[in-house]
Amino acid sequence: MGKSIESILKKYDNCSRDSLISLLQEIQENEGFLSEEAIVKTGKKLKIPTSKIYGVATFYNQFRFEPTGKYHVMVCRGTACHVLGSLTVLQELEKVLKIKAGQTTRDGLFSIEVVACMGACGLAPVININGSFYANVTAESIKEIIESYRKKEE
Amino acid sequence: MSIQIEVNGKKLEAFEGETILTALKRNGIRVPTLCHMNDFIPSGACRLCVVEIVGNPRLVSSCSFPVSDGMKILTNSPRVIESRKTIIELLLSNHPDDCLYCIRNNNCELQSLAKEYHVIERRIHGNKNSFKLDHSSTSIVRDPEKCILCGRCVRVCEETIGVSAIEYINRGSKTLIGTTMQKGLNTSSCVNCGQCIMVCPTGALTEKNQTHMVQDALQQKDKTLVVQYAPSISVSIAEEFGMAPGTDINGLLNAALRKMGFKYVFDTTFGADLTIMEEASELIQRITEGKTLPMFTSCCPAWVKYIEEFAPDFIDNLSTCKSPQQMTGAVIKSYFAEQSNLKPEDIISVSIMPCTAKKFEMQRETMGRNGVKDVDIAITTRELIELIHLHGIDMKTIQPEITDSPMGVRSSAGKIFGATGGVMEAALRTAYKKITGEELVDFKINAVRGFEGRKEAKIKINDDLEVGVAVISGLGNVRALLDEIRNGKNDVHFIEVMTCPGGCVAGGGQRIGVDRSFIEARTKSLYDIDDRETIKVSHKNPEIIELYDNYFGHPLSHKSHELLHTCYMERDVLL
Structure with missing residues (x-):
C-alpha cells in the first residue's frame, strides 16, 4: 500500500498495450483491488478502451474489483483440495457470508478469493485467512471458523 | 491467381488467398455461419461453417481456412451435418427458449438454423446462466441470456464504429458480453447507433421498443x-x-x-x-x-x-x-x-x-x-x-x-x-x-x-x-x-x-x-x-x-x- 495510481502509471510512460497485465497487477498489489478509477486511468495511459481492460481483467481470477475485507479468506480450489471437497467448502462459505467469490461483505469484514493451489496439498482442503492456514476444512468447520472471527469483532 | 477446387464432387474455380467460405459463397453454395461478417477478418468463433476436407482428419471452419489448389471439400457430408447440428443443440442448451415472446421470432438466425438442421427435441441440457437485462440505455436493450457469444456486436462496435462500449467479460461458461464494470450501456461510451442490433443473430440486442x-x-x-x-x-x-x-x-x-x-x-x-x-x-x-x-x-x-x-x-x-x-x-x-x-x-x-x-x-x-x-x-x-x-x-x-x-x-x-x-x-x-x-x-x-x-x-x-x-x-x-x-x-x-x-x-x-x-x-x-x-x-x-x-x-x-x-x-x- 502507499503508492498512488499516478506514481505507478508514471513508470509506464513509454509503454504500449502489452504492459496492461503487469500494470494491473502492480495497481492491485498497491490498492488491493482494481477500482473504476484505476481502470479509467489505465485506459487513458495505454490508450485502450476501458471495456477491453475490464474484459481482460475479468478473464483472470487474480483480479478483484472490490476492496478486500478486514478478513480475506482464500479458498484453495487446486486438484487435491477439489478431490477432498473444497467445492462444498466454498459453497458453504458463500452461503454463510452471503457473498460470492471475488466479493466483499457489506460490513467490510470478510472477502472471498478463490486460488488455484496454495502448495499445501497435504492439508487439503485448505483455506487461508489473513495468512493463517486452516487444514482439513469441512462445510461444518468453516462455519465455526467464520464464527470465531465474528466473535473477535464483538 | 485462379486455382481449381472440388466441392461435393464438382470442380470449381477459386482464387489463391481467399477463404473456403468466400469461394463457396461466390459459387452459390450456402454455408451456415453465426459469427461471420462481410469485410471483417474472420474470428472462427461459432464453428458452424465447418466443412470436411478430404484427407484432413479434422473438420475445418471454412470462414478462416484458405483454399488451396486441388482441395477436395465436402460441405454437406453426414459428419459435417452432424457436427453443425450438435453445435446448434449446444447453443440452444442454455438458451432461454422463449421464441414466442421474443422480438426476433421468425427473424432469428439461431431459430432458422435450428429448423434447418431439424432440431426438434432437447438432447442436451445445459445450466442456464442468469444474467441481468441491461435496460439502462435510452435506445438499446441488451439481454445477455439470449446471447450466443458470436462476438459480432463487439467487433462492429470496435472496428466499424470505433467506440468499444462492449466486450467479452469473464471466462468460460460465465462469459457474457458487457460494459465496463458491468455498469450498463448508459454509463458506457455507447453512442446508441444500433449497429450492434443490426448484426445480432438473436434477440440479445434490440431497440428500446416504444410501440x-x-x-x-x-x-x-x-x-x-x-x-x-x-x-x-x-x-x-x-x-x-x-x-x-x-x-x-x-x-x-x-x-x-x-x-x-x-x-x-x-x-x-x-x-x-x-x-x-x-x-x-x-x-x-x-x-x-x-x-x-x-x-x-x-x-x-x-x-x-x-x-x-x-x-x-x-x-x-x-x-x-x-x-x-x-x-x-x-x-x-x-x-x-x-x-x-x-x-x-x-x-x-x-x-x-x-x-x-x-x-x-x-x-x-x-x-x-x-x-x-x-x-x-x-x-x-x-x-x-x-x-x-x-x-x-x-x-x-x-x-x-x-x-x-x-x-x-x-x-x-x-x-x-x-x-x-x-x-x-x-x-x-x-x-x-x-x-x-x-x-x-x-x-x-x-x-x-x-x-x-x-x-x-x-x-x-x-x-x-x-x-x-x-x-x-x-x-x-x-x-x-x-x-x-x-x-x-x-x-x-x-x-x-x-x-x-x-x-x-x-x-x-x-x-x-x-x-x-x-x-x-x-x-x-x-x-x-x-x-x-x-x-x-x-x-x-x-x-x-x-x-x-x-x-x-x-x-x-x-x-x-x-x-x-x-x-x-x-x-x-x-x-
Whole structure:
C-alpha cells in the first residue's frame, strides 16, 4: 500500500498495450483491488478502451474489483483440495457470508478469493485467512471458523 | 491467381488467398455461419461453417481456412451435418427458449438454423446462466441470456464504429458480453447507433421498443397526434410489403399513418431543408467571420455524442443546428401550433427514424422549451413496421395520400440526407447559391457520393473561395481525420459524418437481415428521386420560403437560434 495510481502509471510512460497485465497487477498489489478509477486511468495511459481492460481483467481470477475485507479468506480450489471437497467448502462459505467469490461483505469484514493451489496439498482442503492456514476444512468447520472471527469483532 | 477446387464432387474455380467460405459463397453454395461478417477478418468463433476436407482428419471452419489448389471439400457430408447440428443443440442448451415472446421470432438466425438442421427435441441440457437485462440505455436493450457469444456486436462496435462500449467479460461458461464494470450501456461510451442490433443473430440486442407508447398516445383523444418520418424511411420498408427493395412508398406511408390515427403527417425532409438553410448560413458565417473551422455536421446524434465523449476539444466545431428530427419537432410545437390554434402541450409529436440514437437525441435537455419537448416519442423503422401490421393495414390496397402543410413540401436535396454524402451535397447546393447568388450548373456532386468510408473533395465556389469538404461514412473512420486536424490539417472547411456505414439508409433502426444490395437499392432510390424532381435545392422549397417570411425572418435569426439551434457538452462516461 502507499503508492498512488499516478506514481505507478508514471513508470509506464513509454509503454504500449502489452504492459496492461503487469500494470494491473502492480495497481492491485498497491490498492488491493482494481477500482473504476484505476481502470479509467489505465485506459487513458495505454490508450485502450476501458471495456477491453475490464474484459481482460475479468478473464483472470487474480483480479478483484472490490476492496478486500478486514478478513480475506482464500479458498484453495487446486486438484487435491477439489478431490477432498473444497467445492462444498466454498459453497458453504458463500452461503454463510452471503457473498460470492471475488466479493466483499457489506460490513467490510470478510472477502472471498478463490486460488488455484496454495502448495499445501497435504492439508487439503485448505483455506487461508489473513495468512493463517486452516487444514482439513469441512462445510461444518468453516462455519465455526467464520464464527470465531465474528466473535473477535464483538 | 485462379486455382481449381472440388466441392461435393464438382470442380470449381477459386482464387489463391481467399477463404473456403468466400469461394463457396461466390459459387452459390450456402454455408451456415453465426459469427461471420462481410469485410471483417474472420474470428472462427461459432464453428458452424465447418466443412470436411478430404484427407484432413479434422473438420475445418471454412470462414478462416484458405483454399488451396486441388482441395477436395465436402460441405454437406453426414459428419459435417452432424457436427453443425450438435453445435446448434449446444447453443440452444442454455438458451432461454422463449421464441414466442421474443422480438426476433421468425427473424432469428439461431431459430432458422435450428429448423434447418431439424432440431426438434432437447438432447442436451445445459445450466442456464442468469444474467441481468441491461435496460439502462435510452435506445438499446441488451439481454445477455439470449446471447450466443458470436462476438459480432463487439467487433462492429470496435472496428466499424470505433467506440468499444462492449466486450467479452469473464471466462468460460460465465462469459457474457458487457460494459465496463458491468455498469450498463448508459454509463458506457455507447453512442446508441444500433449497429450492434443490426448484426445480432438473436434477440440479445434490440431497440428500446416504444410501440406501446405510440399505442397509448393514439388513444388520448384530447391530444393532437402529429407524426414525422425521416427521409430514408419511405425507401426502406417496401420489401417488407412485397415490393422491390428501395421502392419509394412515401404516399402509402402517409395513408397508413393516417389510418393508424395520426391527425397530421409531416415529412422530416422538410426539417432537412430547414437544417440546410441554417447550416449553410452557419458555414458561410464561420468562413467569412473567421470562426472555428472545420465545421462538423450535427444531424447524426451518435456522432454528436461521440464528440462529446471522445473528442470534447472539437465541440466548437459541431454545427449548432439541431438535426432535422428536432427542427421539425420544434416547428411543430411552435409555428404549426400557433397556426392551428393548439397549445404545444396538447400536441403529441411522434417521429419515425431509421435510427436508435434518435431516441437518445429527443430526450437531450436542450431539445425543447418550457417543459415541452420538441419530439415526444421516437420510434425506429422496425417499430413502424410492427405498428403497420398491428393496425392491420394492407399496404397493397390503400391509396397514396399527400403529406400535410406546412411541412409537407420538400426538396430532393433534403431527401438525399438519407445517404452518406447527402447532407454535404444539399448544403453545398444552398451555400453556393448564398455566396455567388447563382445556382450550381450541375447539382450532382459526385465526389461526395458513394460508400467509401472517407471521401474528400475541393469545391470551387468562386475565384476567391474553394471549399474543402470531407465525408465520413462509418464512425470508425473519423478518428484518423480528427487526429490529422489536430496535427494541422487545414484544407477542409466542412465535414459530414454519418455513424452508420452508408448513412441512414443503413441505420441501426432499419429492418434487420438485409444485405448490401438492399442498402444500394435504397440509396439509388434517393438519388433517383433527386434526378426526377424539380425542386432540387432546399432554398427553393416554397414552404421553407413561407416559413422564413412568416416566422423566422431569416436563417440564424434570433428566433431560429431559439428554436432551431442547440448546444453540446462534454460527457463523463467510461471511455
